Amino acid sequence: xxxxxxxxxxxxxxxxxxxxxxxPDEMLKDPALEARAHAxxxxxxxxxxxxxxxxDSNADLAKDLRVIVREHIAAGESESQIKKYVVDRYGxxxxxxxxxxxSTLVLWLGPFALLLTALGAAWLVFRRRGGQPAAxxxxxxxQRRLDVLLKDQAK
Amino acid sequence: xxxxxxHFALILALAVALVQATLPMVGAAxxxxxxxxxxxxxxxxxxxxxxxxxxALTHAYVTSDFSVLNVAQNSHTDKPxxxxxxxxxxxxxxxLLLWITILALFGLAVSVLGxxxxxxxxxxxxxxxxxxxxxxxxxxxxxxxxxxxxDPAPFNGSGLNPLLQDPGLAFHPPLLYLGYVGFSMAYSFxxxxxxxxxxxxxxxxxxxxxTLAAWIFLSAGIVLGSWWAYYELGWGGWWYWDPVxxxxxxxxxxxxxxxxxxxxxxxxxxxKSWTILLxxxxxxxxxxxxxxxxxxxxxxVHAFATDPARGAFxxxxxxxxxxxxxxxxxxxxxxxxxxxxxxxxxxxxxxxxNNVLMATGAGTVLLGTLxxxxxxxxxxxxxxxxxxxxxxxxLPLMVPMVVAMGIGPMLAWKRGDLAGALLxxxxxxxxxxxxxxxxxxxxxxxxxxxxxxxxxxxxxxxxxGTLAEWAERVRLFRAPLAGLPxxxxxxxxxxxxxxxxxxxxxxxIAGMTASSAWKSESVQTQKIGETVxxxxxxxxxxxxxxxxxxxxxxxxxxxxxAKDGRPFAVxxxxxxxxxxxxxxxxxxxxxxTVLGDVxxxxxxxxxxxxxxxxxxxxxxxPWMWAGAAMMVLGGLVSLSDxxxxxxxxxxxxxxx
Amino acid sequence: MxxxxxxxxxxxxxxxxxxxxGGLFLNPRDIxxxxxxxxxxxxxxxxxxxxxxxxxxxxxxLKGRVSLVNIFGSWCISCADEHPTLMRIKAQGVVPIHxxxxxxDPAKAxxxxxxxxxxxxxxxxxxxxxxTSIDFGVTGAPESFIVDKAGVIRYKHVGPxxxxxxxxxxxxxxxxxxx
Numbered sequence: 004x005x006x007x008x009x010x011x012x013x014x015x016x017x018x019x020x021x022x023x024x025x026x027p028d029e030m031l032k033d034p035a036l037e038a039r040a041h042a043x044x045x046x047x048x049x050x051x052x053x054x055x056x057x058x059d060s061n062a063d064l065a066k067d068l069r070v071i072v073r074e075h076i077a078a079g080e081s082e083s084q085i086k087k088y089v090v091d092r093y094g095x096x097x098x099x100x101x102x103x104x105x106s107t108l109v110l111w112l113g114p115f116a117l118l119l120t121a122l123g124a125a126w127l128v129f130r131r132r133g134g135q136p137a138a139x140x141x142x143x144x145x146q147r148r149l150d151v152l153l154k155d156q157a158k
Numbered sequence: 159x160x161x162x163x164x165h166f167a168l169i170l171a172l173a174v175a176l177v178q179a180t181l182p183m184v185g186a187a188x189x190x191x192x193x194x195x196x197x198x199x200x201x202x203x204x205x206x207x208x209x210x211x212x213x214a215l216t217h218a219y220v221t222s223d224f225s226v227l228n229v230a231q232n233s234h235t236d237k238p239x240x241x242x243x244x245x246x247x248x249x250x251x252x253x254l255l256l257w258i259t260i261l262a263l264f265g266l267a268v269s270v271l272g273x274x275x276x277x278x279x280x281x282x283x284x285x286x287x288x289x290x291x292x293x294x295x296x297x298x299x300x301x302x303x304x305x306x307x308x309d310p311a312p313f314n315g316s317g318l319n320p321l322l323q324d325p326g327l328a329f330h331p332p333l334l335y336l337g338y339v340g341f342s343m344a345y346s347f348x349x350x351x352x353x354x355x356x357x358x359x360x361x362x363x364x365x366x367x368x369t370l371a372a373w374i375f376l377s378a379g380i381v382l383g384s385w386w387a388y389y390e391l392g393w394g395g396w397w398y399w400d401p402v403x404x405x406x407x408x409x410x411x412x413x414x415x416x417x418x419x420x421x422x423x424x425x426x427x428x429x430k431s432w433t434i435l436l437x438x439x440x441x442x443x444x445x446x447x448x449x450x451x452x453x454x455x456x457x458x459v460h461a462f463a464t465d466p467a468r469g470a471f472x473x474x475x476x477x478x479x480x481x482x483x484x485x486x487x488x489x490x491x492x493x494x495x496x497x498x499x500x501x502x503x504x505x506x507x508x509x510x511x512n513n514v515l516m517a518t519g520a521g522t523v524l525l526g527t528l529x530x531x532x533x534x535x536x537x538x539x540x541x542x543x544x545x546x547x548x549x550x551x552x553l554p555l556m557v558p559m560v561v562a563m564g565i566g567p568m569l570a571w572k573r574g575d576l577a578g579a580l581l582x583x584x585x586x587x588x589x590x591x592x593x594x595x596x597x598x599x600x601x602x603x604x605x606x607x608x609x610x611x612x613x614x615x616x617x618x619x620x621x622x623g624t625l626a627e628w629a630e631r632v633r634l635f636r637a638p639l640a641g642l643p644x645x646x647x648x649x650x651x652x653x654x655x656x657x658x659x660x661x662x663x664x665x666x667i668a669g670m671t672a673s674s675a676w677k678s679e680s681v682q683t684q685k686i687g688e689t690v691x692x693x694x695x696x697x698x699x700x701x702x703x704x705x706x707x708x709x710x711x712x713x714x715x716x717x718x719x720a721k722d723g724r725p726f727a728v729x730x731x732x733x734x735x736x737x738x739x740x741x742x743x744x745x746x747x748x749x750x751t752v753l754g755d756v757x758x759x760x761x762x763x764x765x766x767x768x769x770x771x772x773x774x775x776x777x778x779x780p781w782m783w784a785g786a787a788m789m790v791l792g793g794l795v796s797l798s799d800x801x802x803x804x805x806x807x808x809x810x811x812x813x814x
Numbered sequence: 815m816x817x818x819x820x821x822x823x824x825x826x827x828x829x830x831x832x833x834x835x836g837g838l839f840l841n842p843r844d845i846x847x848x849x850x851x852x853x854x855x856x857x858x859x860x861x862x863x864x865x866x867x868x869x870x871x872x873x874x875x876l877k878g879r880v881s882l883v884n885i886f887g888s889w890c891i892s893c894a895d896e897h898p899t900l901m902r903i904k905a906q907g908v909v910p911i912h913x914x915x916x917x918x919d920p921a922k923a924x925x926x927x928x929x930x931x932x933x934x935x936x937x938x939x940x941x942x943x944x945x946t947s948i949d950f951g952v953t954g955a956p957e958s959f960i961v962d963k964a965g966v967i968r969y970k971h972v973g974p975x976x977x978x979x980x981x982x983x984x985x986x987x988x989x990x991x992x993x
Contacts, residue, residue: 027682027770048542050845050953054400056544063917064953067943092951094848099544101529106538110529114522114551121514121521127819129502435823442827455837466838473838477831484824491820528833535836540845 029066031073040076044069047089048097056099161226164214165305171207171262172295174200178265178288182281186353194281198269201284204291205262212246212259215304219246225311228252228304234317234738236709244328245318250452250468251304253331257448258294260332260339261287264368268343275364282350283343290342293475301468317738320710326386333379334406338444340372341413344420345441348434349483352490357430362423365437367797369420373413374793380406381786389746394677394757394776399548401456404527405447408520412440415516418509426506426571428497432513435487442480443520448472455531501573508566508574515559522552560616560667563660564623568630586626590619606675613671621664628657655796662788669781672754678775683768693775695756696720697729702760702769710736710743715760715769717747731760755779847951847970854883854965855949859938862915864924871912871938877965880991882911882958882984884934884975885947887918888926890955896974900933903980909988913937916947916955960984962991 031037041058047068049060057065057072068089075085089097101107178200185193215228219242224230232249233242241248247256265287272280298304321327344365351357383406388396397403416436422429450456453469500506526543533541564586568579580587594615601610629635631653632645678693689698701716712734719726729747736743749756754777761770849855854876861870876883884900886893900911913934915923920939927934940946950959953972960969969987971979 030681046544046546048544054398054542054544059395059398063942064944064948067917067948070943071945071948090848092848092948093953094540094845094951096540096542096845099542100546100550101541101543106533107529107541109532110525110541110543110547111551113525114518114555117521117525118514118518118555121518124819125510125514431820438823449834453834453838454842455834455840456842469838470835473831473834476834481824481827481831484827488820488824492817528830530842531837531840532833534840534842535833540842 026066029070029073031077036076037073039082040069040073043076043082043085044072046086046099047072048099050093050097160214160217161223161305161307164211164218165303167207167210167214168295168299168305171204171211171258172292172299174204174207175288175291175295178204179285179292183285186278186281186285189278191277194277197281197284197288200288201262201265201269204288205266208255208259208262211305212255215252215255216243216246218305219243222315223311224313224315225307225309226304227306227308230308230312230315232318233315234709235314236738237318237323238708240325240328241318241323244322247331247335248318248322251298251302253335254294254298254302255304256332257335257339258291258298260335261291261294261342264339264343265291268346272364276360278354279347279350279361279364282353283346286346286349287342290346290479293479297468297471297475301471314738317709317736319739320734320736320741320743321390323709323736324386324390326382326390330379330382330386333375333382335379337372337374337376337379337413338406338409338447340368340375341409341416341437341441341444343368343372344416344437345483348437349486352434352483352486355490355493357423357434357494359424359427362420362433366417366420366424369413369417369437369440370793370797373410373417374790374797376406376410376413377786377793378790380410381783381790385783388779389748390743394673394679394746394755394774394779396779396782399526399545401527402447402451404523405443405450408523408527409440409443409447411516411520411523412436412443415513415520416440418516419513422506422509423497426498426500428500428506429510429513430497431487431491431494434491434494436513436517438480438483438487439520442476442483443524445472445476445480449476450527456527498572500571503569503576504574505566505569505571508562508569511562512559512566515555515562519552519555519559522555523548526551557612557616560620560663563663564619567624567627567656567660582630583623583626586619586622589622590615593618601676610671610675613667613675617664617668617671619664620667621661624657624660624664628653651799652796655792655794655799658792658795659789660792662785662790662792664785665781665788666785669778669783669785672778673776673782676777679772680774681770681772683764684771685768690771690773692773693754693777694721695726695773695775697758697771697773699769699771702763705732707734709738710734712745713760713763713769715758715771717758717771717773719749719756719758727756729756729758731758733760733762750780752780753777844972845953847967849951849959849967850970852967854959854961854967855946857938857946857949859914859940859946862923862927862937862939863920865932865937869936871914871936873965875912875936876961878963880909880963880988881935881961882909882988883914883950883961884911884959885914885916885950885952885955885957887916887955888922889918892974893956894930896956896976897930897933899975899977899980901931902977903975904933908985908992910935914947914950915939916952917942917944958984960987960991 031040044058045056047057049055049057049062049065049068051062051064052060055065057068072085072089075088086098095102101110103111178197181193182197182200185191185196215226217223218226218229219233220239222229222233222235222242224233228249228251229245232252233245237245245252247253265284268275268280268284268287275283347361347365347368351361383403384396387398388394416433419429419433419436423433449469449472452472454466455469526547529543530541533539564583565576565579568574568582569576594611597614598611631649632642634642637645680690680692682690684690684699686699686702689696691697696719698718698720699715700718702713705712705714712732714730714732717729717731719729727749729749731747732745734743734745735741744759744761747758754775757774757776759772759774761772763769854873856873858872859870861867871883882903886896903909904911911933913936915937917940923937923939927937938946944952950957956974958971958975959967962968968991969984971984975984
């Protein structure tokens, strides 16, 4: 990132411009197809922007990609065919939902590993306490007597 | 002159902070009272000097002193006064100054409000606070001096990014920083406790209100930012899982977990080393956020001047403070006395479960946010991790948490009765299932997204579960009705706080689900007089003309909106063109109803008498804001609890 | 076992800090092209009006000789910065430069070339939505591709070609491919 300052500033300003969805003239007439195109566009990253999807960006390239995605949708292609079209040109980087493959296994499995680790750690908290079996819960009668006792104590 | 004074005051503050970071620590180690007592006046002096510096920069902004580089780069004489002041923190250097001002303010608060703290703990906590100050003062003075001069001074400044010229965004950063920096309190107390080797309920009583205050500020700051995005960015989005948003969300998750585990320490003297760890992690996330926003290691839509040299400095701070703390933790935590015992099914168990999921959630957000960096560093290629990932991994993790939130408060401390709790919740359960089924029917089955029914069901479950717990506390149906007002009146405020916050989350979940699932939108070119109907609202564009603002000109459209043939509202969205710097912004017109927001945006003229208009109906969005407001309010109510009142613990203990 | 559990946070943190340190030396906006070592995309772009009618750009034109394909536009500020270097490369005569005029008004493009000099052998016009440029995986102008004799893309440069980039990076690759 060694842009000279004014250039960096200009880039930032251009990138932070208010984001817009598709213009009316780009949109497909059929609402069902348009909804599919919109959902797909939400998963594709605008390359000149920072972390926006092409549906959220007003950059020219994002607009072009929106138009092309809609052409492919209108031509009856499936989502995965269109994703392949874009990935063939821009690589996995363009996918906001990273594909599951060897290089993203840690990303996709990580949260579950974390959950298991955390649950395991919590389990240790109990086991560490000498494996004492949890006493059975109080019966209703015991609970009532306890409440009475506690109430007296609180007075 | 005044700018130099500010600069000088910062240097003095650094000197004072150095003293405060050393003498009281040494004093506490040798048990020398006088040395420990230095911490109090030092924190006052430190605050004073930093406040002088802050006032000096504010003065430069208010008087538009363009001989100060920072002012020239970020301000303009035409700017309304509010944004001249907000401009102080609308840039890297000034926001750092705000950061340390708040840090010094918290230090002052400890020394003033903490008269009853054990002297050793107080001296050490203030010493740790001062160490953080030293780090950040060095950072400011060495890499980011806000008082640098510009010679010759320009005739006028380059102005503030118009997106930032908004009341919502003017107060978003200070609130966020109050939250981030607020977690430094729990952190300092955690380090002090590790040094002392003792964590007890009195410690937790001290830490809880500070953590709660930080949590309130951070929550309010995040919501304000979301709300701003919702009305300013012009298409009704409010959360993007952008790295910078995640940077504020991670400390929030860790802070929420900390809040709950500190309760266990206070009430039951258990989960001590875990709570200490969370206190370090929560503040660590705050520092990490600072690093991510200012170093440029990740790409984000949020503009902040990034600079690798500054990044390296913050990284160094992060390694020294958090790395050092974790090392201290590894050395000392094993020797912390084991606390109270509890069964897995118990209030503590439920809070621990909440903590597990919160921690996993924070870890997931961290992993997703940094994965592009990990992959790049390991040459696995460039990947993007965007909203689809977070939505499909993070949200499911929160489902069991919300389910547990309904049950946990029903369980007794130490050991609970799960079957009994579920039995008492059976009505909530049935109604939640009914709500899910009703949602499914109403949206026409698979015509709407499949998760909508689940989201609404969860919201109903949590709302009713929370109300059921409240009803039990006041013995709504199980004791004579005559005593009810009294029982409600004596309910502790911390209990009210929990009820409000959990109920608020339920309302928020309903709003979030509905607005994501059933938003209606229509984008078209509209001529004057044409009507477009969205979700039953007929928008007629009746007028569009240029209006002039103080530092912008705008195209203002007028929509007359009718519902069922009756007039509903007149809405006036604007598309503004700011002059300095020249940038467009959209000002959506929003008319809220109980069931949702009617939302209109006007875009460019097409040159043939038409205007691009974007019209939306965003269902239950006001519920999101109302839910979030309830959560913040719940925090405030809880904070006002007598038992939380700062300084109370010692007195309360003395009485007992 | 228990003691080592307490070391976990600091261990994880150090790994994280290592990555963050590494991150300071990486550029997140530097996206490698997936087209390297792939044949140039199928294209048959018409010539820029005002230049010879047969000077459009097709895939077949890129076979038989090492060439430099440059995506540009008269609207693009960095392209103007790069232009003098392209003129010098043309004068050197080591490699033909072909242009893809991306998302541009042809009349403005012609005027721009007449004003600043025309370094291109062939110029294909690629109006919005810029299908051919997208086939090249364009992210912005200017971008340049080195294509070998077999019509395979061998290198991509993003941003303006400076004299330094030309001397240190592009020219050696071209010399190597010409062997």
